[in-house]
Amino acid sequence: MYERRVITKSEFHYMRVSLDVQNPAKALPVELTNVYFKQAVTAALTRLFGDIGGAMVAVDVLKYNEGDRSAILRVHSHNLVKLWSALTLTDRYMSRKCAFRVHQVSPYLMGLAVNSREYEHT
Amino acid sequence: MSTPTQDSAVYSELPAGVKRQATQLKLADDVRDGSAYLSSFLRRHVAPRNLATAAAANDAHQVVLLDTVVPKKRPSSLQKKGRRQLNARERRGVDCFAASTARQTYRTHVPLHTLWRGYMRSLLQLEPSRALAADAQHRLLKADYHGCVLTVARSRCPSLVGVAGIVLQETRCTWRLVTREDRLVTVPKATCVFTFELEGHVVTLYGKHFVHRPADRCSKKFKSKATIDL
């Protein structure tokens, strides 16, 4: 009962991103909940690809942490470039200077569990 | 035709004694008469095709060569003078530039290096404390490097990195260095970057753009290239 399958194309890609805001001490006009975060991502897509092009990129916010405004996003593999570049070309959120920082990108959700580059050995 | 052979008997007279006794010896008339003998000789020895053309030519009183004659080479003008240059293949065969690999030692070439340092010093008007003038740097392009201690600082072939020695010979594409281990190494110019030090100046030589015969280098106009990267 030995079985081996090789899957060469993973269906989704996962990203660990956070939203960096200028002067983080100053509060944003709204509290950035997961709904607002998702909206910010969608807005970034619409701004770059238009209403239709943006809507064709389905993004899931799998996890959101309000404390450091970080999230894990899931996107179809063929839309990864679109989503990523939309996030890169976003510089404003609610008329505040901001930037999406992409910490990790992986074709496996498991890959985001550990980041050996950032782990501090103690 | 000084020595008569069997064939050339055609053209010579029979000895007088023989002629006198011709009737006693029962010699045929045609032997005595050269033309008759000649025609029978030709019939026997020359291909019939050639004979036909010869006959036609004979009628027209033309000269025809019955044999293939290789014209003798005229002596060349150089040989006349008594000296000539070797052609490329001969020159290669002589191999007069090949430094023999066995007998080169580093020690014997140290004086060459000392000489070269002096040459460089006067060529560039070196002063340790001052930066090298721009024209002195340009003179480096045309300088003679025999006797320089070159080190391969980087190379596409990692085994060459670190090879250092006195330049014994420069060819278009290579240096021949004698190392401290008394080894004669041929290092390609094109894939290496070389360094040497001169009185407090470190000179880096990008071999990729130095692929010229040393003799041509003197008169060559160097042009800037895209990159010094290997």
Place this chain on the structure above:
Amino acid sequence: MAAFSDLNILHMENVSTKEKLLMAIKLGYEVVAINNYVENVLVKDDKGKSKKEPSKVVEIPAPVKVHLTERDIGDLKVKGASLKQLSRFTTVLSDPGQWRRMQEDDIQAYDLLAVQPTTEKLFHMACTAIEIDIITFNIGDKLTYYLKPAPVSKAIERGVHFEIVYSEGFHSSSRRTFIANALRIMHVTHGKNVIISSGAREAMDVRGPYDVANLGLLIGLQEPQSKDAISTNSRACVLHANTRHSVKSVISVRSSSELKAEDQWTVEACRKEASEESGDDSSESAAEEADSSFDAARPESKRRRMDGV
């Protein structure tokens, strides 16, 4: 692959350059060029007709180098990297005479030279003739000329790089032209000799290297090419600048004191010989004498020997 580099951190009067550098360090860049942008190196008089009249000399700011303390780069040190700062000078090329001005020492003191041609003729000149490292575009505005393949391939051959400044893509007004222009550049260069840089006006404008590499995919680069655009190509660009500073790209001369500790081995063989020589004084002076008589004849005699038998 070479280190991640951002060859366009704009130096501005009122914004701290240091802050931008720290952001670049934080994001993982190891080579950064601080860009001084001077609109015009020649200021013409109002009349500007008589060409013979010497034009007013424009003050060129000295290359900027930001002093970073150990504490500032501590973040980077942890990652085992170091920051290399370069200086870059950018100007708008609107007159062929500007190139003469750019050859003067105060501009040549910069590590990297970049121009932004305004017409097709000047673009042709920048690609084929003048010794610069980077051709940049006002990528947020519509290009007024057509990028011809012939000068572009000549520029690629000469090692001149084309720059795409991604911070122009931030604003919705210029984003459309940014993408259109970037695609035009990609189309004509086939992704060769393209560098992507930030052109950051503020620290928040700098994006991480992997983000920028992905942006390269958006504007039509292949996977390996897009990473090259921020690493290998930038390295080639810096090397091209070094080539410019060498003597005919064959020889470069430095003072021994500038030699880094890790490169000392490259001159060791030479030093050993020199020290042995100076140790033996008598032989040296003898050699000196021999030289003076030998000098003039030497290269000549060599040449004769080389030429033939």
Place this chain on the structure above:
Amino acid sequence: MAAPLNFNSPKNLLVFEQSSFSNEKSRHKTVIGDHYFNCAVEVCSPNVAQIPTTVTASLSPSSYYIVRNLPLSRLIDKEFIEAFVRNGAFYAVSLNTRIDVANSVAVLPTGKLVLSVDKDMYETLGLEGRRSIFSQTRERKFVIEVELTKPSFTPGKKNYERTKWCFSERLNLRFDFVFTWVPHDKSICSSSVGKYFSGMGLSVSSCRAQMMSNTMKDVCVPDLLALNILENSQDLFEWLGAVSCYIDSEEEASNDFVSMYTTPSPCNICTQLTHAKWQGFFTPEAIAMVIDEIRLYLKTPDHPPWASVTVHGYADSPVSWRGKEHGYHQGGENIYTYIVFPNDNYWLYMAVGSHDVCP
């Protein structure tokens, strides 16, 4: 000149294997043993309150060391090779270097020193290597391998002297290493390598694996026995990832706008799901021990229906499985996951990113 509307993501490989530990041809030993540099281990199991102490015991005491600014020439000292590389399994991988931009070094337990160097370093270092398989078209990275344990690699021999000269003259060849040593002779303390390095005046610090444990109550867990695994293997791996990233699918799924993610069906509610994560530096021996402990644990009465063990490799290690080359493109994943069942069957996932060979 239109922009391409579809972008291909870089290729990646997920290998799924289904076999049994009792199967003679099962490769589980080599999969674990040939994956040398492991930076994290995760254990996950439903219906248990906590991870069995036997498992914890086999991972926690393993201490490892970090040495700062170690010159590479120290790694080829004859004394060092004789004392440590030959007499045990020495695992070392360079820390704080990004393999895609700079150089990366590792010492494999087989006694091989592997350097993954960039073009600049390769051209000045002076050691023969080969072009990296991930940059065949343009020269970007090169791989150099030095066999430390070869009998001919000894002072006086040409190759040794050359390597020694190359490493000691290049003063910038200093790396931070994370290392550990498993001696063949159990009576020797594994900390002696640390002492050896600190005796040279290098800064060596001893580190311990950090453990994080988390128990989720009343969660939806896929029913693995009812799942058609060959068709849904990706979904299950995604779900395991979600557990590892502490994604609470119930909470996020409450809002369709935010996320469409759901737990693969069929699933049933488990009272608790325990997940533990150790981060640090683990030898394959320790991992093999964990798997053995898990197998034993699953044979005890009131055992859980299954347990999973996930091992993450170092993203910047120059090798992944069997000393095969490894790289980093957008990520440097080299992960494997065992899902172990009480009847000794196992499911194995091996996941690698775009710059890696098929495991």
